[in-house]
Amino acid sequence: MEGVRKGAPMKMSRRRAMVVSGSTVAGMTLGVLGPRSLAAAASARQDDWPDRLVERPLREGFPAPLPLNADGSAPEHPESAAGSISDPVLWRTEGRRTPQIEFDYRELRIRVDTRGLGRLSGTLRFEDLEPLPRVSGTFLLQCGAPNPRGVVKWTGVRFSDVADMLGLIPEVHYCRFVASDRFYADEPMTTLRHPQVMLAWLMNDEPIPPQHGAPLRLIVPFRYGNRSVKAITEMTFSTPGPRMPPLPA
Numbered sequence: 340m341e342g343v344r345k346g347a348p349m350k351m352s353r354r355r356a357m358v359v360s361g362s363t364v365a366g367m368t369l370g371v372l373g374p375r376s377l378a379a380a381a382s383a384r385q386d387d388w389p390d391r392l393v394e395r396p397l398r399e400g401f402p403a404p405l406p407l408n409a410d411g412s413a414p415e416h417p418e419s420a421a422g423s424i425s426d427p428v429l430w431r432t433e434g435r436r437t438p439q440i441e442f443d444y445r446e447l448r449i450r451v452d453t454r455g456l457g458r459l460s461g462t463l464r465f466e467d468l469e470p471l472p473r474v475s476g477t478f479l480l481q482c483g484a485p486n487p488r489g490v491v492k493w494t495g496v497r498f499s500d501v502a503d504m505l506g507l508i509p510e511v512h513y514c515r516f517v518a519s520d521r522f523y524a525d526e527p528m529t530t531l532r533h534p535q536v537m538l539a540w541l542m543n544d545e546p547i548p549p550q551h552g553a554p555l556r557l558i559v560p561f562r563y564g565n566r567s568v569k570a571i572t573e574m575t576f577s578t579p580g581p582r583m584p585p586l587p588a
Contacts, residue, residue, distance in 0.1 A: 405481055405561065412535055413560035416477040421492040421543050424480055428550045430569075431520045437549045438519040440570060444540035444547070444554035450573045451505065457576060458506025465540075471496040471504060474537060478560035480567070493558045495539030499532040507576060516557055517573035521586060524568050526559070535560050538571070 408414055449463040474497055480488040514531055517523045537558045547553040552569030559566045
């Protein structure tokens with residue numbers, strides 16, 4: 340640029356930063372920005388960041404309140420109210436695509452690590468779940484955003500029955516659930532032993548579709564939907580919250 344000495348730092352006004360920020364959005368939409376342009380735009384946004392704490396408006400309508408019973412449980416709906424779950428279905432993968440795994444619940448293989456805190460450890464198969472009492476519940480799946488996803492009938496087994504089958508000692512505090520897209524959630528056993536919490540393989544009396552969490556999904560109806568981990572691949576029990584396992588090579 341003429342009149343600007345090469346290598347000299349460039350100061351940017353607030354107005355200019357706002358212009359660059361707008362250009363960044365446009366450039367991303369058109370797909371014309373390279374890494375150098377994106378770095379420059381990020382630097383401009385950083386220059387415009389306040390140098391002290393300032394009051395900002397809260398995100399409107401978020402999180403949406405969960406319609407719970409007075410005791411904190413989820414209201415149960417009649418089976419006749421069951422229907423589909425609205426899109427979009429969010430996966431933490433490129434293009435939000437459903438990871439390709441074995442979707443048939445009869446062939447499920449889930450790595451279960453009780454870390455010496457339970458009688459059983461290894462690979463959970465459907466044949467391990469079949470003898471347990473089968474339960475169903477029809478609940479609203481609610482996102483944190485103010486749009487309910489849908490009332491759905493889930494069928495599976497209570498998580499408390501799975502925990503007892505594994506022979507967990509009372510001192511186990513947490514279970515970490517890892518999904519096929521490597522999303523994970525830690526839940527306290529006090530929550531997981533609630534009678535409404537289940538491991539489900541049927542949705543509206545049919546196998547859970549891949550996009551909604553086949554072959555096995557955690558259902559915690561009194562929490563936001565992202566806590567009902569889809570497509571479980573691993574369950575690790577521990578006393579403190581365990582570290583996140585590394586991505587496979």
